[in-house]
Amino acid sequence: MALSNIEKHYNKHPEDLRLQRRHGIVEFETTMHHLRRFLQPDSFVLDIGAGTGRYSSALMAEGYRVKAVELVRRNIEVFLKREPSADVVQGDARSMPFLPDHAADVTLLLGPLYHLIGDEEKLKALREAKRVTKPGGLIFVAYLMNEYSILSYCFDEERIGRLMDEGFVDETFHVRTPEGELYDYVRLEDIDRLDQASQLERVTIFSPDGAADYMRTRLNHMSEETFARFIDYQKCISERPDLIGAGSHVVDVVRVPAEQND
Numbered sequence: 001m002a003l004s005n006i007e008k009h010y011n012k013h014p015e016d017l018r019l020q021r022r023h024g025i026v027e028f029e030t031t032m033h034h035l036r037r038f039l040q041p042d043s044f045v046l047d048i049g050a051g052t053g054r055y056s057s058a059l060m061a062e063g064y065r066v067k068a069v070e071l072v073r074r075n076i077e078v079f080l081k082r083e084p085s086a087d088v089v090q091g092d093a094r095s096m097p098f099l100p101d102h103a104a105d106v107t108l109l110l111g112p113l114y115h116l117i118g119d120e121e122k123l124k125a126l127r128e129a130k131r132v133t134k135p136g137g138l139i140f141v142a143y144l145m146n147e148y149s150i151l152s153y154c155f156d157e158e159r160i161g162r163l164m165d166e167g168f169v170d171e172t173f174h175v176r177t178p179e180g181e182l183y184d185y186v187r188l189e190d191i192d193r194l195d196q197a198s199q200l201e202r203v204t205i206f207s208p209d210g211a212a213d214y215m216r217t218r219l220n221h222m223s224e225e226t227f228a229r230f231i232d233y234q235k236c237i238s239e240r241p242d243l244i245g246a247g248s249h250v251v252d253v254v255r256v257p258a259e260q261n262d
Helices: 004-014 022-038 054-061 073-082 119-131 146-155 161-164 190-197 212-221 225-235
Strands: 046-049 064-070 088-090 104-109 133-144 201-206 249-255
Touching: 004 201, 022 054, 022 104, 022 119, 022 133, 022 201, 022 212, 046 119, 046 161, 054 073, 064 073, 073 146, 088 190, 104 119, 119 133, 133 190, 146 161, 146 212, 161 212, 190 249, 212 225
Parallel strands: 046 064, 046 104, 064 088, 104 133
Antiparallel strands: 133 249, 201 249
């Protein structure tokens, strides 16, 4: 993974600002809704790929013990400026030797797999998250969805023909991400395959944003009351099988087996 590409991206597109915009607020509030379903009062949370600490800060404010791991130095600086008492360390989701086995009740991977290209790299992060999570514990794994990329960046920007001709999109309209790119995109069957390979059992899977990324302009023009209802709507429909995968992200909630085999 090209660290310089990731650093350039997050220097240009600050993650702390994205989650404060209305489409990002939908994603954040829906994800927090599902986290609260599963967290216990004494839960210890590992936030791997914590970005600028938006989720870590929110969970700390609610009384949870949180340790954050983040790759990009700028993100850590922003995080610590806002939350000086945070426990955050620089590290790579694929290898975290500074973390002991079976440490966390709940582990968050709400960003690293966006940037890990191909199954092999994603599996490194999943297996490392599995190692540092207690048997029976949960991992929240976020993915970028193929159809959002196809619709927003390929069709809407009139690039589909060239990208198919050059082999970056296959005949089934699945993105083929070359090594060195910043983002990778998946479909539900890809996530199923990764769960099977990493021997993780799905508890639920939800769409944190649904149509929000497609509706940015409309969201920005909604009244506060209507926007609040939109968030309630997304929370309500976020696990519907007929809608999962249509948004820009999904979060796969998986359980570490009580007896680990690898």
